Amino acid sequence: MTRNTTRRVEVATPVFDEEIKGRVIRIFRVLMADNVKARMQLADGTYTHVKSGEEPLNAQEYFMEAGNR
Numbered sequence: 001m002t003r004n005t006t007r008r009v010e011v012a013t014p015v016f017d018e019e020i021k022g023r024v025i026r027i028f029r030v031l032m033a034d035n036v037k038a039r040m041q042l043a044d045g046t047y048t049h050v051k052s053g054e055e056p057l058n059a060q061e062y063f064m065e066a067g068n069r
Contacts, residue, residue, distance in 0.1 A: 030059050031059050033059075034059035035056060036057065036058035036061075037058065
């Protein structure tokens with residue numbers, strides 16, 4: 001799968017509000033814990049599935065369900 005890495009624009013900004021900062025951190029924790037579609041790049045440039053042995057967590061599904069509560 002190709003990625004849009006040549007035309008992508010990324011922006012960073014400080015987050016001063018503690019409530020919003022906590023929410024952002026929780027979002028990143030869920031994203032980093034996603035183990036359903038997680039891949040690891042090997043030294044030869046190929047990817048392999050990450051097998052964690054933990055309960056499956058799909059971040060996209062998690063946030064879709066959380067948005068409906």
